[in-house]
Amino acid sequence: MSKTYETVIGLEVHVELATKTKIFCGCSTEFGGEPNTHTCPVCTGMPGSLPVLNKAVVEKAVAVGLATNCTITQNCKFDRKNYFYPDNPQNYQISQLYYPICRDGKVEIETDGKKKFVRIHEIHMEEDAGKLVHDPYTDSSLVDFNRSGVPLIEIVSEPDMRSAEEVIAYLEKLRLIIQYLGTSDCKLNEGSMRADVNLSVREAGTEEFGTRTETKNLNSFKAIARAIEHERERQIDLLESGEPVIQETRRWDDNQEYSYAMRSKEDAQDYRYFPDPDLVPVHITDEWLEEIRNAQPEFRDEKKLRYKEEYQIPDYDIDILTNSKKLADLFEATIALGAQPKKVSNWLMVETMRLMKEHSMDPEDLTFSAKNLAGLIRLTDDKVINSSVAKEVFEKIFTDDIDPEAYVKEHGLATVNDEDTLKKVVEEVIAKNPKAADDVRSGKDKAIGALVGQTMKAMHGKADPSAVNQMIRKLL
Amino acid sequence: MDLMSLTAVELGKKIHAGEVSVKEAVQACLSHIETYDKEYNCFVSVDTERAYQQAEEIQKKMDAGKLTGPLAGVPVAVKDNMCMAGSLTTCSSKILSGFVPTYTSDAVLKLQEAGAVIVGKTNMDEFAMGSTTETSYYGETKNPWDTTRVPGGSSGGSAAAVAAEEVPYALGSDTGGSIRQPAAFCGVTGIKPTYGRVSRYGLIAYGSSLDQIGPLAKDVTDCATVLEIISQYDPKDSTSVNRNDNHFTEALTDNVKGMHIGLPRDYFTDGLEPEIWDAVYHAAKVLEEKGAVIEEFDLGMVEYAIPAYYIIASAEASSNLERFDGVKYGYRTKEYTDLHNMYKKSRSEGFGAEVKRRIMLGSFVLSSGYYDAYYVKALKVKAMIKQAYDRAFEKYDVILGPVAPTTALKLGESLSDPIKMYLGDVYTVPVNLAGLPGISLPGGYDQSGMPIGIQFVGNAFEEKKIIQAAYALEQTGSYHRPKKVAERRL
Known part of the structure; x- marks a missing residue:
């Protein structure tokens, strides 16, 4: 008898916050725009520039935290996540590791009439990166920093989900909460909501977690569901054939319905997180917290x-x-x-x-x-x-x-309510359809439908059907 | 009359009085740079054209009565780690070759608003890492007192330019002593303000939690005057503090009666040259005679400051310097195979040895598995050093001590032994770690005629007290010029 497996899933959901300006500078967050037009020394990482926190980001993050039953960290901090990539102008991302703004939340989901809670480990604030564009004419890469510094929150769940249905229910719940808050439009296809799936499988009944993988590049709920099914099958196949699951990051290709490994744990980067000395700790006073709470929709x-x-x-x-x-x-x-x-x-x-x-x-x-x-x-x-x-x-x-x-x-679509006009048309219809008229006269009430239809047609739909009905009866 | 022999405030008065035009002041400054800087190499770049253009604009404003500040029309040099729109800004590093920012650092902006004429950018240790100004990609700066010696660092170009009378005053930056130590080595005066007093916006960061911009000048009056101008709240710097107690020139009174001055016993160890030891005690005696109450005490934590400083500053630097990658500006290697190779070669070729050493040190102490043992522990030491000062300032108004354990070293002497160079920062780095203000001023000369620096350290945002103490001390021994500079007018 073959073994039965349980899928264990946790999600990392990035949500772009709908603030007018970026998280650490006054540049516009508006989508689109000519490349590098919504930029300044701060969001292009110029030397000597300094970040200044946009308070609206804190308010929106707290609002999401409150709506997902989180504890708010009233003294939170920003940390630097160091890694080199050209879309990241400072080569570090300002994020939160040690003191994220929200912790220990939960949301209730419902699948097949069954309710359960998905716990939220934390929500943290961070800045988005720029966008790399490959120019085939010059065979070079260009960077557009318009998106650099757009505020994000990352909502990290506990590994509480067991199926694609639960994952979709959780995402829909989050999306609904965030849309109700007006914090983001949460469009997966435009990237204002992005979900990475952490998934492992284990034999049903066991307590210990299996080795997990992280799947990225999921642009729709359908893609998420397909990727989960695929990854579950892939891991079970490995285990069944006695091979280990490797802890790695995989990229989903929704056209091919296939995922491939991007990087494994061995070449995992050491991000050398440390508190960003350019920013002061964020102190959310009781009064401020209360203000945000009172403004919840x-x-x-x-x-x-x-x-x-x-x-x-x-x-x-x-x-x-x-x-x-x-x-x-x-x-x-x-x-x-x-x-x-x-x-x-x-x-x-x-x-x-x-x-x-x-x-x-x-x-x-x-x-x-x-x-x-x-x-x-x-x-x-x-x-x-x-x-x-x-x-x-x-x-x-x-x-x-x-x-x-x-x-x-x-377009002259108003109903014709003129009795004479109607009478004239109905008389014509009766004359042209003697059989149907006879049927109605002999009590076959259903036959009236054909006459009503013909009349409506003759009047190009601009009649009141009940008025037509009455007129036919009157004339027969 | 040699206009460059005047202090900045003296020159400013002459300009206001109409005795000297702004153009004449700038002309004098530029001609001194042209004549003397070949010998000292204080400058990375000098912008003559812009200086004259600024001089003209400022003269017009002054004539119209729109500029009334004490430094209007006075030329100034700025350390080359402060951004200036349209001007080359290099941090004395190859990696910033050709970098011209589009924005101006806030401190420079405040000076410009006050009518200062910026004549050029001064040499420094690469990315302000060093105590000798020898690690500059643009060559070492030489000490005007003795050109076989270093001017100190990292603001060595600024200190030497003031000592050589190439400019009346200059801006420097101080992360672990980079204003105070070169001031001491070059026999000039410099203030490192309280952390948060002067905006860091536009200052290319070395150790962000320690960096402060401050003045270097011939005397305490000039320094207080400059600091008053540049220390204004700046919303562009989250660590800038909004206060209204920056009227530092009010503290320029020769009165230390009843002032409690602490002298840390633990500063006086075998590592300190006896002549400097004597000079500090002499300063204490002078102030005592003027009515101050001098008391020796144990500050504590002194021996932990250097390791904590090099961990914190290097950690921050390793991250701050990541943006210099050859992608967006500055130096990019000529040939490369892929992105990773481009990063690696650009950075390997663009950074000098000392910068690489600190990037490696900083990356190591932040790496997973070592973070707690090094970085977190260093932060704890930093907090304990602050506490030690807090205890001291419950009893004392200011703390008196040396600036450096030696006078200016010979060129090349410390590069071969970085640890020795690091240990030279023992009296200055604790002040940065605690975020406190410190002033360095001349307090005598050693046997070879090299200037000795005296340091006063104050409690946070109590710059006035150190200015007052330094001003009182300054009254007893007037400012001296390097022999060669004094001989110019004979």
């Missing part, structure tokens, strides 16, 4: 309770709406403009979801405004347009955030 669990009480919408809707800060914000903003909650929910749950899937988008990518959704709902409430026209208009709102009222007017 309403998180998902509180929001869920409030939605149930305030909006009386189904639990299912609440669950989906609150699972994205963006959706929840849209929902609330549309209601604030006078729309009925359940109707708003329906638009978000049905049409929005369908179109998002069609365009393979995340809720965070939504660009339409609450104002135009509310306007659309008003048009249907007032029966200015019928539901199929409304769907058509919504598609335009979804893609281009158009003003529905103007759009309906411009």
